Amino acid sequence: MSLVKAILITGANGQLGQCFQVLAKYYPQYHFLFTDKNALQIADENAVNVLFEKNKIDVCINCAAYTAVDKAETERELAIAINATAVGYLARACKKHSTQFIHISTDYVFDGTAIVPYKPTDITKPVNFYGQTKLDGELNAAKENAKSIIIRTAWVYSEFGNNFLKTMMRLMNERENIGVVNDQKGAPTYAADLADAIMQIIEKNNFVSGIYHYSNKGNISWYNFAKEIASQLKTLCIVNPITTSQFPTPAARPKFSVLDSQKIEKTFEIQIPEWKSSLTKCILKMV
Numbered sequence: 265m266s267l268v269k270a271i272l273i274t275g276a277n278g279q280l281g282q283c284f285q286v287l288a289k290y291y292p293q294y295h296f297l298f299t300d301k302n303a304l305q306i307a308d309e310n311a312v313n314v315l316f317e318k319n320k321i322d323v324c325i326n327c328a329a330y331t332a333v334d335k336a337e338t339e340r341e342l343a344i345a346i347n348a349t350a351v352g353y354l355a356r357a358c359k360k361h362s363t364q365f366i367h368i369s370t371d372y373v374f375d376g377t378a379i380v381p382y383k384p385t386d387i388t389k390p391v392n393f394y395g396q397t398k399l400d401g402e403l404n405a406a407k408e409n410a411k412s413i414i415i416r417t418a419w420v421y422s423e424f425g426n427n428f429l430k431t432m433m434r435l436m437n438e439r440e441n442i443g444v445v446n447d448q449k450g451a452p453t454y455a456a457d458l459a460d461a462i463m464q465i466i467e468k469n470n471f472v473s474g475i476y477h478y479s480n481k482g483n484i485s486w487y488n489f490a491k492e493i494a495s496q497l498k499t500l501c502i503v504n505p506i507t508t509s510q511f512p513t514p515a516a517r518p519k520f521s522v523l524d525s526q527k528i529e530k531t532f533e534i535q536i537p538e539w540k541s542s543l544t545k546c547i548l549k550m551v
């Protein structure tokens with residue numbers, strides 16, 4: 265039996281998954297098994313079970329998800345299969361094989377009517393279908409495997425995949441003016457910081473199950489975020505504030521999705537960077 269701890273990363277070609285691929289180089293003491301959609305379809309229960317039978321996995325980090333928030337309003341069955349049902353398959357397999365399950369969820373489980381940052385114990389009430397599927401995924405994880413660690417995050421960006429930062433960089437390059445929503449508040453999260461925090465949890469080998477929140481420090485609107493991106497890029501593009509009603513989307517968005525990350529900080533003694541410095545780190549990797 266190998267003494268090297270094996271870590272399975274599902275959805276390895278997504279934003280968070282790719283950040284783990286970068287981090288893996290700094291953790292030679294672990295064996296990482298990266299699976300993209302082709303190597304492991306998490307919505308295929310048999311495929312999940314076969315993978316766990318064939319490989320001794322110590323920690324499973326579920327980075328796979330259906331993240332097309334607007335499309336989820338119409339592609340409901342697919343969103344349920346990946347974000348809700350499949351999480352149950354993974355959690356059950358983890359329980360059977362004594363694997364620590366770490367699952368990623370979202371601020372969209374909340375309705376956004378709060379005026380102070382959401383704590384993990386606050387009442388959930390998703391305002392869109394994606395949020396509902398992610399909440400159902402959390403419930404399935406907890407039902408199938410009470411030892412699961414569920415980490416809700418928000419406004420994720422990185423140098424990989426599609427995200428707000430990359431959209432802004434493209435638009436700021438193409439246009440002289442852009443309008444960005446100023447009446448939705450949250451805290452951006454650099455996916456590399458979240459991956460780093462999860463590796464610290466694994467390093468400490470202190471798996472305290474439960475629901476946690478993780479986002480970079482701060483409380484801003486998308487408009488503030490875009491303004492800071494423009495400032496750091498030194499672009500001439502003018503960023504104007506607009507309202508949510510001026511930018512209608514198929515899926516409703518919570519107006520306030522600031523997460524209170526104190527529980528994860530205290531439980532695992534993790535220091536969370538402030539959003540602006542993390543944005544600088546990410547932009548420096550891209551320009």
Ligand SMILES: NC(=O)c1ccc[n+]([C@@H]2O[C@H](COP(=O)([O-])OP(=O)(O)OC[C@H]3O[C@@H](n4cnc5c(N)ncnc54)[C@H](OP(=O)(O)O)[C@@H]3O)[C@@H](O)[C@H]2O)c1
Binds near residue numbers: 275330370371
């Ligand atoms: N992005 C955000 O702003 C945000 C905010 C809050 C929470 N989160 C949560 O954070 C986690 C990571 O998000 P992310 O931004 O890294 O997402 P992402 O970039 O969309 O990555 C998700 C990955 O999962 C893969 N995937 C989709 N269906 C799959 C399946 N059936 N089996 C295996 N893999 C599958 C996707 O592949 P394809 O792209 O090929 O479909 C993609 O590579 C997710 O749980 C998400 O819900 C994200």
